[in-house]
Amino acid sequence: NGTEKDGSLSLKYCSLCYESGAYKTPDMTLEQMIEITDRALKDKGWGKIRRSLARSYLKRLDRWKK
Numbered sequence: 001n002g003t004e005k006d007g008s009l010s011l012k013y014c015s016l017c018y019e020s021g022a023y024k025t026p027d028m029t030l031e032q033m034i035e036i037t038d039r040a041l042k043d044k045g046w047g048k049i050r051r052s053l054a055r056s057y058l059k060r061l062d063r064w065k066k
Helices: 030-043 048-058
Strands: none
Touching: 030 048
16 A cells, blocks of 8 residues: 555555655556556466456546546
């Protein structure tokens, strides 16, 4: 999990994009985040189906809602 300003774990965001209550790369696009997440999960041994579910979940995060 990512962390909030007070050091507590974020309930919304992971450590790939969120740290100390802020986005690590605020200009990152959803497409870029999908690529980074997919690569990280693949490196952890996640299969195609689990990675697909994770990619779908990213689109629903507040960060990407318009």
